Amino acid sequence: MKPRFKQSKEIKVGVVGYGGAFNMGRAHLQDMQRAGMTPRAVAEPDAARLAVAAKDFPGIQTFSSVTEMLAGSDVNLIVLITPHNTHAPLALQCLRAGRHVVCEKPFAITTAECDAMIAAAKKSGVMLSTYHNRHWDGSILKALEVVKSGVIGDVVRVECHMGGWGKPGDWWRSSKSISGGILYDWGVHVLEYTLQLVGSEVTEVTGFAKRGFWAAQSKWGKDTIEDEGFAVVRFKSSAWATLCISQIDANMKRGMVEVTGTKGTFLWEYDTHEIIVRDGDLTRVTKGRNPPTQWEKYYDNIAAHLTKGVPLVITPEWARRPIHILDLADRSASEGRTLKAKYG
Ligand SMILES: NC(=O)c1ccc[n+]([C@@H]2O[C@H](COP(=O)([O-])OP(=O)(O)OC[C@H]3O[C@@H](n4cnc5c(N)ncnc54)[C@H](O)[C@@H]3O)[C@@H](O)[C@H]2O)c1
Structure with missing residues (x-):
């Protein structure tokens, strides 16, 4: 154009x-x-x-x-x-x-x-x-800097986990047919982070979903979003990623995103991060605040x-990638099998 x-x-x-x-x-x-x-x-x-x-x-x-x-x-x-x-x-x-x-x-x-x-x-x-x-969130900018510096080695796994325990709200985000499901609102952001970190094509996705726990108490009834959505993403590079967004997890794991490399881990919350590396028998932990966003x-x-x-x-082809993962995860959860990814 x-x-x-x-x-x-x-x-x-x-x-x-x-x-x-x-x-x-x-x-x-x-x-x-x-x-x-x-x-x-x-x-x-x-x-x-x-x-x-x-x-x-x-x-x-x-x-x-x-x-x-x-x-x-x-x-x-x-x-x-x-x-x-x-x-x-x-x-x-x-x-x-x-x-x-x-x-x-x-x-x-x-x-x-x-x-x-x-x-x-x-x-x-x-x-x-x-x-x-959020392509320009301080947390992902810092994560990319740390990964590129080599301090945590080669990226092996990215785990994204968000949510906690609590009834879905009355807003449209809690309707499956309007929002797409529990993974769509924040999942698309953390998957976009993940795709930047891994830099490799997705080969297949397996999805899991727990439904029905909150539905009876929700204004959306049967159309209520999943209680928990979970996806496992396999990349061509051999790295893998997991995404868990839950409203039934009373003990949600620490950290919103955790990047595990061959030499260390980069763990972040929205505003703060930890770099955890092994030095012989010692584990060194460096804590810091994420830089400002550049939206x-x-x-x-x-x-x-x-x-x-x-x-x-942010080309439309790039924007399609996290949606393809979410779409495959949703269909995989319904069909009970792993689905192959397709690039246009
Ligand atoms: N990127 C971000 O950081 C970020 C933050 C918040 C929301 N969002 C996104 O913004 C979008 C809207 O979310 P929101 O929180 O502002 O929701 P909202 O409910 O506050 O606003 C949505 C508005 O859209 C209007 N609307 C609905 N159908 C319409 C139509 N056909 N034509 C014109 N207007 C219509 C509604 O009347 C409502 O006022 C969602 O996609 C959400 O994920 C992104």
Whole structure:
């Protein structure tokens, strides 16, 4: 794709979804404004949230649906900040209308959706990316620095574990059909970390799921997310990774991600880390704080891509990779067998 704009301010942004859970619509528009782009429109069915958007960005165009926004606004980049099951249909609608698209994570729920989105972007000759802001989390930046330094040796295994014990909330994230399942919300972030750390293709995935413990107490009933989701990922390099996200684990393991190498381990929580290496009979532990996040790099890259043709960091093919793992893990858990990975 050739650069489309001479200057970043010509990138007129429309946001779809201006929800109140984390005020993500405002965060995206502010960040894009900082990167030089122009906030132009918001589409949101909830009138109260649309009023918040109009107050946050005086003069911004407001619409109650993406269909109205596509018909009534000259936005040329659309950002989707909506529940997970809407990402693929909304992206396809915007891509087919010839608009560039940034989709919040997860890119989509199934591999087939990712493939359809990538094909639609190619057909329309527009950009497609996913907001993997955590690609620039301080923790993964530090982990990559430590792995590249060789201090923990060759990466053998990456274990990601999150959650604890507690009833799923009433929000849409606890609905399996809307969110994709327990592994999708945070799992996509930690898998994206893992793919950076291992740097090798996935060959197969085995998934496990415990269902039904919380369902009777949840507003979502049978559609409640799994109590626990678990995946084992095998890489071509012979490394492997595990992902566990649980709401029934009263004794969740220490550390959000643990990278085991031939000479040592790098273990991190969101803000802190430990480097544990063997020195003869001694075990040396170095503790530290993770460097600051650099999330601003995401939209700096989008603006530079659309104005100067700088390569995209988060390509749609890259965004497809963690979704492929999640999709295989879900199907594997249902079918009770290991599934082979396929790269497009
Ligand atoms: N990258 C991050 O750090 C990060 C952080 C939080 C949320 N997210 C992601 O952002 C997305 C939204 O999450 P949230 O917490 O903001 O949810 P939310 O429930 O607060 O907001 C979603 C909004 O989308 C609106 N909406 C639903 N369907 C729509 C449609 N068809 N057209 C237009 N608007 C529609 C809803 O009315 C709601 O206001 C999810 O994909 C989530 O995973 C990412």
